[in-house]
Amino acid sequence: MAGRVAQAVRGPAPAGHPGLYDVFIALHVSLALVGFGAVALSGAYGIVGRKGLSRELVRFISGRTWAELALVAAPLFGVAAMTVRPGGSEFAQLWAIAGLTIWVLASALLLGVLRPAEAKLRSAVTEAQRGAASGDADKAIRAHSTRIVWAGAVSDLLFLCALMMMVTQPARL
Numbered sequence: 001m002a003g004r005v006a007q008a009v010r011g012p013a014p015a016g017h018p019g020l021y022d023v024f025i026a027l028h029v030s031l032a033l034v035g036f037g038a039v040a041l042s043g044a045y046g047i048v049g050r051k052g053l054s055r056e057l058v059r060f061i062s063g064r065t066w067a068e069l070a071l072v073a074a075p076l077f078g079v080a081a082m083t084v085r086p087g088g089s090e091f092a093q094l095w096a097i098a099g100l101t102i103w104v105l106a107s108a109l110l111l112g113v114l115r116p117a118e119a120k121l122r123s124a125v126t127e128a129q130r131g132a133a134s135g136d137a138d139k140a141i142r143a144h145s146t147r148i149v150w151a152g153a154v155s156d157l158l159f160l161c162a163l164m165m166m167v168t169q170p171a172r173l
Contacts (some may be wrong), residue, residue, distance in 0.1 A: 017084040024081035028074055035071025036159040042068065042114060043152020049121060049145025051127045052138055053170075057145075061118075061125045071110055071155075078166075095169040105106040106155050114155065117147040125163040 045060040082089045082096065090096050121144035128137035 018086045020084045021081050021086060024077045028077035028081055031070040031074035031077060032159070032163075034067050035069070035074055035110075036156055038065060038067035039071060039110065039114065039152050039155045039159075042118065043149050043156065046145045046148030046152060048140055050149065055123065055142055057141070058125060058129070061066065061122045068110055068115070071103075072107045075100060075107075078103075090169075093169070095165045099162050099165040102158050102165065106162070107156040109151055109155050109158070114148060114151040117144045117151065118146045121148065 045057065048054060048060070049057045078099075082091060121141060123141035124137050124144060128141060
């Protein structure tokens with residue numbers, strides 16, 4: 001009853017753009033899956049790197065990928081989807097603010113910890129392959145790999161939290 005009264009006071013909800021909304025949601029979800037999938041894969045290779053130099057680690061480090069950066073672009077399409085959402089946007093809803101905050105944290109972790117650790121790991125692997133100061137290079141490989149593991153794990157945990165926020169939309173006010 002209260003919902004009907006509130007709807008009557010506000011008037012009809014804006015129509016939105018259902019087709020465009022669906023496209024933006026598909027792009028948002030696709031970029032999120034690609035980005036966090038790449039982060040998870042980096043974390044898995046970080047586990048391999050914690051054991052020291054190996055062929056698998058060299059193969060991972062030699063192939064540069066930008067797939068992780070899809071994580072940074074995903075919220076842009078989420079925001080775009082909310083602006084054309086049928087029924088009006090929900091920017092002021094707790095779930096939307098919390099979800100966006102989580103994405104910002106995950107992006108900061110990616111850009112501030114994971115990507116720099118991958119670059120340093122790449123340098124340490126190159127140094128180890130040359131045979132120069134192998135003990136130091138091996139320690140660096142293990143240290144940077146550990147950072148990658150933790151950054152990947154925390155980032156993917158944040159992804160799960162953001163996913164739950166967006167799917168369940170708690171505290172819809």
